[in-house]
Structure formats: structure tokens, C-alpha cells
Amino acid sequence: MGSDLLPQLNAAERKTDNANIRPKDAATLLILRRQNAGEPKVLMGRRHERHRFMPGKFVFPGGRVDPSDSRVALSGSFDPTVHQKLMYRMKQPRSEARARALAIAAIRETYEEAGLFIGKSTGKHWKAPSPMQPFAERGIELDLSPVRLIARAITPPRRPRRFDTRFLAVFEDTIADSLPEKTGPSGELEDLHWIALDDAHRLELPSITMTIIEELRQRLSADPDLSPNTPVPYYYWQRKGFVREEI
Secondary structure (H helix, E strand, C coil), X not given: CCHHHCCCCCCHHHCCCCCCCCCEEEEEEEEEECCCCCCCEEEEEEECCCCCCCCCCEXXXXXXXXXXXXXXXXXXXXCHHHHHHHHCCCCCXXXXXXXXXXXXXXXXXXHHHXXXXXXXXXXXXXXXXXXXXXXXXXXEECECCCCEEEEEEEXXXXXXXXXXXXXXXXXXXXXXXXXXXXXXXXXXXXXXXXXXXXXXXXXXXXXXXXXXXXXXXXXXXXXXXXXXXXXXXXXXXXXXXXXXXXX
């Protein structure tokens, strides 16, 4: 894997007539379904057409980090190697709480957008910030030990929105519960589907999403259990194009 996987920006993504802003921390969650035969599947949804940002595009659940994400109690933390990768070249302030907040944000957004509770069902009710109350009320605790880092990517300069996004992954067996509506309360995602990785290229995808799917496909081929020790790609803009570094 290497330069052949660099994101190929479309016309809209190449526009650079915006003020340069600092990228915001964000995280997204790739929920993987193992198949007995054939390619694994990943959960994706279509962004509602009313959204100004990437309307109609298929994406993974996720979004930017909220201040309350760093204040959520955990029943289990990251694998040490995953934690180390998340801390790599982290923008200031550099802290363990900030690393944890990335995974919490991805889990919270997955509930808000897809109606899925990623965690461990223990029956214990716990004190939680308001956005995580639905987890606490159901006795679902957050355990980050199954979370794996798949990639990191920073939006190029002078785009209308910029994110420093960590693409995280868990397997389907980490889903502790789901809403009966088969979607989340935010209404941001519709048409949620389990997509075979080989079929994803047929969807309307942001360029970075297409790149991450190919990274994931190749990763699972060589490392089907997603070992924490496998190097992961880090994409960032340098001068006139993307650079792919491994962490």
C-alpha cells in the first residue's frame, strides 16, 4: 500500500477559496460484520439531502468531538498500542483524556446517527453527561478495548470545513442494543445498510471515504482480526498534495 491509495479529490473538494482554519478533532466508526464467505461488510448510511456538508453522500457514522466526550466514565480502556497510535503527533493540548474522547465521540455519534449502542451491557446504571444518558439508562458501559485505529486523515487547507479525523473500527459483536427505529435521533443518516467492501465503490462517496475503504479491504485481507500492532495510514496535506505516512 502506498501512493496508489492517495485520495483523488473531486472538483468540489479541490476548491481553495476559503479562509484557512484549524482542523477540529473528529472520529468516525467503522462497524464490521464478518462473513463466512466473501468480503466483510461495513455499516454505512446516506447523509440527508438537507445537509449543507456532503449531502447525499454515503459515510460511516461519526462527527466532531464534543467537550463532554472527555468526561465519560469507562469500564475498559484502549489496548496500549492503539492508545499510543492515537497519541501520535496529537495537536496540543496532548492528553490521554483527549485520546479517549475521540472514541467516545465516535460511539456517541453512532448512537445519534444510527441508533446503535456500542458497549458492554452490564445492567449497571451510571452517571453520564447528557448526550450519553441513553447508555447509562440502559446499563450499557463503554469499553474501549475492542476499538482499533484504521486510519487518520486531515482535511486539506482552505476548505470550508476541516477535520482531523480518526477512523476507528469495531466488530458487530460490540453492539449491545439498538433503537427500534433502525436510525438515530439526529436524523442525519438515512438508508443505513451493511455494504460489502467490494461493492462500496458503486456508492456516492467522499474521496477520503473511498480511500479508507480500500485501506480497510487490504488490511482485513492481511490482518482479519485487526491486530493493534499493524501499522496504520496517516494522510495529511503537504504543499500540493496528500502524503501517506504510517503510524
